[in-house]
Amino acid sequence: MNIRRLARATVVVGVGVLLSGSALWGQTVITPPNNNYTPAQDVELGRQAAAEVEQQLPMLRDEAVTSFVASMGTRLVQSIPEELRHSEFQYAFQVVNVREINAFALPGGPMYLNRGMIAAAHSQGEVAGVMAHELSHVALRHGTAQATKATKYEIGTLLGAVVGSIIGGNVGSAVAQGTQFGLGTAFLRFSREFEREADLLGSHIMAAAGYDPREMASMFHTIQKQAGSGGPQWLSSHPDPGDRSASITREAQLLTVRNPVRDNGAFTKTLERLREMAAAPTTEEATRKVAGRGTVPVAEGRLDPDRVAPPSSRYTAYTEGDVFRVSVPANWRELPGNNAVLFAPDGAYGTAGEQGVFTHGIEIGVVRNETHDLRTAIDEFVDSLSRSNPTLGHPSRYSRVKMGGRQGLHATLANRSSATSQDERIALSAILLDDGNLLYALGVAPRESFSEYQGTFRKVIGSIALGR
Ligand SMILES: [Zn+2]
Numbered sequence: 345m346n347i348r349r350l351a352r353a354t355v356v357v358g359v360g361v362l363l364s365g366s367a368l369w370g371q372t373v374i375t376p377p378n379n380n381y382t383p384a385q386d387v388e389l390g391r392q393a394a395a396e397v398e399q400q401l402p403m404l405r406d407e408a409v410t411s412f413v414a415s416m417g418t419r420l421v422q423s424i425p426e427e428l429r430h431s432e433f434q435y436a437f438q439v440v441n442v443r444e445i446n447a448f449a450l451p452g453g454p455m456y457l458n459r460g461m462i463a464a465a466h467s468q469g470e471v472a473g474v475m476a477h478e479l480s481h482v483a484l485r486h487g488t489a490q491a492t493k494a495t496k497y498e499i500g501t502l503l504g505a506v507v508g509s510i511i512g513g514n515v516g517s518a519v520a521q522g523t524q525f526g527l528g529t530a531f532l533r534f535s536r537e538f539e540r541e542a543d544l545l546g547s548h549i550m551a552a553a554g555y556d557p558r559e560m561a562s563m564f565h566t567i568q569k570q571a572g573s574g575g576p577q578w579l580s581s582h583p584d585p586g587d588r589s590a591s592i593t594r595e596a597q598l599l600t601v602r603n604p605v606r607d608n609g610a611f612t613k614t615l616e617r618l619r620e621m622a623a624a625p626t627t628e629e630a631t632r633k634v635a636g637r638g639t640v641p642v643a644e645g646r647l648d649p650d651r652v653a654p655p656s657s658r659y660t661a662y663t664e665g666d667v668f669r670v671s672v673p674a675n676w677r678e679l680p681g682n683n684a685v686l687f688a689p690d691g692a693y694g695t696a697g698e699q700g701v702f703t704h705g706i707e708i709g710v711v712r713n714e715t716h717d718l719r720t721a722i723d724e725f726v727d728s729l730s731r732s733n734p735t736l737g738h739p740s741r742y743s744r745v746k747m748g749g750r751q752g753l754h755a756t757l758a759n760r761s762s763a764t765s766q767d768e769r770i771a772l773s774a775i776l777l778d779d780g781n782l783l784y785a786l787g788v789a790p791r792e793s794f795s796e797y798q799g800t801f802r803k804v805i806g807s808i809a810l811g812r
Pocket of ligand 1: 481542583
């Protein structure tokens with residue numbers, strides 16, 4: 345099985361509270377949540393995730409548009425309250441040339457606004473609203489605060505490396521930690537408490553920067569109206585803490601907008617400029633174009649399929665915070681990638697030609713899904729596998745399977761291994777996650793030993809447990 349590049353992953357992390365008591369007079373006081381990381385680690389994580397994001401997503405290299413966003417961003421950053429400033433943080437602003445309404449910010453400062461987000465906004469204040477909300481997550485260090493909670497229950501090695509946090513659009517959310525911290529990836533979705541904090545702090549920042557905080561609420565309406573055309577994901581990564589508009593409006597009444605920004609000219613010009621450009625692709629179209637980079641570091645292995653030991657009857661459990669758990673034969677190694685993890689024995693993985701390959705083992709990962717229908721999502725996934733595995737057969741029938749406590753589909757596919765030129769069989773199982781993305785498992789073994797591996801694959805799949 346050739347390893348192909350995958351879309352970004354998303355698994356849900358539930359979590360915590362921590363909005364401090366509100367002041368009786370004046371604006372709500374917000375205290376950052378508990379965090380085991382240092383601000384310097386936020387910066388490092390964000391830097392790694394940003395490198396990944398910029399490799400995977402098309403940045404809009406347009407001076408005028410980028411400087412419009414950057415100048416607004418700088419204005420907002422200067423309005424972050426003193427006590428939430430971190431001298432290490434380096435705020436930076438980029439526009440992603442994709443169509444979906446989306447924006448996300450990484451720990452330590454890098455922020456990305458989709459072109460679709462700017463195009464959907466009705467005013468400069470609406471754009472500022474989303475940016476202020478994102479900035480607040482960064483200033484309050486919500487990504488690592490969430491990770492702090494997620495890893496509290498950690499046992500053993502974790503899945504994954506660095507994944508950018510792509511919220512909204514169609515890509516799942518995920519701020520991540522680098523493996524050098526011994527953590528792997530935690531796939532994040534902000535908790536309602538963190539959302540409430542970001543809404544409130546965002547309001548404060550907006551008012552201080554000269555924007556009416558109610559424009560943030562109105563941007564959320566704009567996003568909501570796009571539900572069904574790429575909008576809802578932003579809301580699933582940034583869930584409504586309840587009465588969102590009302591609380592923002594209430595908070596706005598406690599705030600004074602300083603030196604209001606009245607000129608909408610730069611915004612109008614930016615919109616005109618965007619309209620002159622070729623239409624933005626969808627995130628899926630854009631990421632498909634850069635397909636072909638493996639995510640699992642199989643290159644460090646040496647392929648020697650004849651010397652692959654049979655699966656051990658002893659199993660080892662791997663967990664990803666409290667969101668993901670799987671048990672695999674103890675003689676299989678964990679090879680974490682960005683959106684997938686491969687478990688394989690020595691000799692069963694490596695590179696053949698330019699491509700990452702594995703001959704025995706199981707890969708588990710998440711792919712973006714836009715169809716929200718399991719059967720169609722699997723068919724599309726098999727199509728994407730075929731691009732790097734031209735000899736891959738399509739499944740003739742599916743059976744039902746349980747994975748992570750959910751009902752999914754299973755099929756066996758035939759392929760010819762590019763590593764051995766021998767026939768192999770692939771056991772594919774998949775389920776839909778809450779956000780609609782596809783969680784899959786691909787068990788691979790040579791045709792002649794497939795029946796011996798089937799029981800192992802079944803056991804591994806049966807052991808998968810998902811957090812909330
Ligand atoms: Zn949020």
